[in-house]
Amino acid sequence: MKSGFVAVAGKPNVGKSTLINALMKKKVVIVSDKPQTTRNRINCVLTTPEAQVVLVDTPGIHKPLHKFGEYMVKIAVNALKGQDLILFLIDPIDKVRESDLNIARIIKESKIPAILIINKIDAATPEQINEAKNRIKTVLDENSNIVAEFEISALTGHNLTELLQKIIEVLPEGPQYYPEDMTTDxxxxxxxxxxxxxxxxxxxxxxxxxxxxxxxxxxxxxxxxxxxxxxxxxxxxxxxxxxxxxxxxxxxxxxxxxxxxxxxxxxxxxxxxxxxxxxxxxxxxxxxxxxxxxxx
Ligand code: GDP
Ligand code: MG
Ligand code: K
CATH class of the missing domain: 3.30.300.20 (K homology (KH) domain)
Structure with a gap:
């Protein structure tokens, strides 16, 4: 069985909650009948016959780095270090800004495999998508820990099946961490x-x-x-x-x-x-x- 902890990272309004909710609907075995479990900081456990994916809403890495004491940056990186995979969302409509680049730097420093996700492509123009990719790649270059890249719409569900397949592919072999409807903080x-x-x-x-x-x-x-x-x-x-x-x-x-x-x-x-x-x-x-x- 594949299993692991997947951090969903990205600045506010990039679509993290929408994506988590959409992925939870794709699961084959329903582990929670409470759709609102993704709100706030409660994490979701997604169990399929072949994998268990624990989706973790990552707190505290979307702040401007200057607002952080240096030790807080370390804590943010260390908190990520417990994870097996990072989903890093960017929003091409809102553009890639300094806050996105800060998160990218933390992700890069963590050295954890990460999937770059360009969200909201249902509403973005090809120019916006290209510009966002180019800008994020000023930090996350070929030498970084990005293992895959997806253009998705968390809203319409575009490319989510493929994304979930990739997530499971990247996760390590592991135990089923949670027997059933469990959450973790x-x-x-x-x-x-x-x-x-x-x-x-x-x-x-x-x-x-x-x-x-x-x-x-x-x-x-x-x-x-x-x-x-x-x-x-x-x-x-x-x-x-x-x-x-x-x-x-x-x-x-x-x-x-x-x-x-x-x-x-x-x-x-x-x-x-x-x-x-x-x-x-x-x-x-x-x-x-x-x-x-x-x-x-
Ligand atoms: P979070 O702060 O990262 O959790 O972002 P949310 O999931 O709350 O989404 C913020 C806003 O973006 C909401 O109004 C969503 O409906 C919208 N949104 C999320 N994903 C998409 C998408 O794929 N396409 C479009 N057009 N809007 C989206
Ligand atoms: Mg949210
Ligand atoms: K959490």
Whole structure:
């Protein structure tokens, strides 16, 4: 069986959600009867008799790079690194802009196989399509990780069967990751935990060991904000004291700074709920950690 994680990347309005929805309709075995599962940051599992494709909406790589701290770019690249394939969408009507080129640079740096997708060809002129291709290829040249190129219309379905075939062809042999109607927030949880960790180490300097783990327990898309609950696991009571700080000042600061970065990444208001725990129970959590930080 072919299986893997497929990141769907591209700037806002390029057609990511439309494509995910259209691909989900092509699946032979229906794993979810809720068509709206592609909204927001919930990912889709597409299971056919020969393959399982986990479509992952990639958060946080569509921002101008200057808005990012350097470590955030690293996190974006690392989050992609958990993926087996990237679908990179561009929109020839809106033209290829600096934001597209930024995403292209991150994709190139990730070295993951990627399929370049020129979307909206039902509405674009041949000149617009050519111009978009030429411009994106200033970054994604022959030496890059682009393994295929498709002109599609996510709206009308043009070329989607061929695209899906190619996706399955490129994916590695692998297990069926999900038995049935499962969703994952792997890359997002990974980013959140890395950002919270960065704030902890930044604010507490030497006092907190790098074995400290942040486990994202809950991500909920609510009407007007994203609610995130994460647990920070330390080894000793004294470390818990340091992270919480006097009158909770340190944990507040960690939370505030992490929230600011997350709001930039996710383009949403964030409510970040942080808890500090001593590691006792932490061993049992190993499997959860592996899932959340995207290791295989
Ligand atoms: P996202 O922000 O990348 O998820 O983009 P969406 O999927 O929400 O699409 C943004 C807009 O582009 C919507 O109005 C879609 O209907 C439109 N759109 C998406 N794909 C196509 C396409 O292939 N052709 C045309 N003409 N419009 C499209
Ligand atoms: Mg969308
Ligand atoms: K995600």
């Amino acid at each position: 792997r890359p997002l949880a990974f980013m959140i935990s890395e950002i919270v960790r960065e704030k902890i180490f930044h604010l507490t300097s030497q006092e907190i060991p790098h074995s400290t783990a942040v486990v994202v327990e809950e991500i909920k898309d609510k009407e007007d904000l994203v609610y995130i609950r994460a647990e920070i696991y330390v080894e000793r009571q004294s470390q818990k004291g340091i992270i919480i700080g006097q009158k909770g000042r340190m944990i507040k600061k960690i939370g505030m700074l992490a929230r600011k970065d997350l709001e930039i990444l996710l383009d949403d208001k964030i409510y970040l709920d942080l808890y500090v725990k001593v590691k006792d129970k932490w061993r049992q959590k190993d499997s959860i950690i592996l899932n959340t930080i995207g290791m295989k």
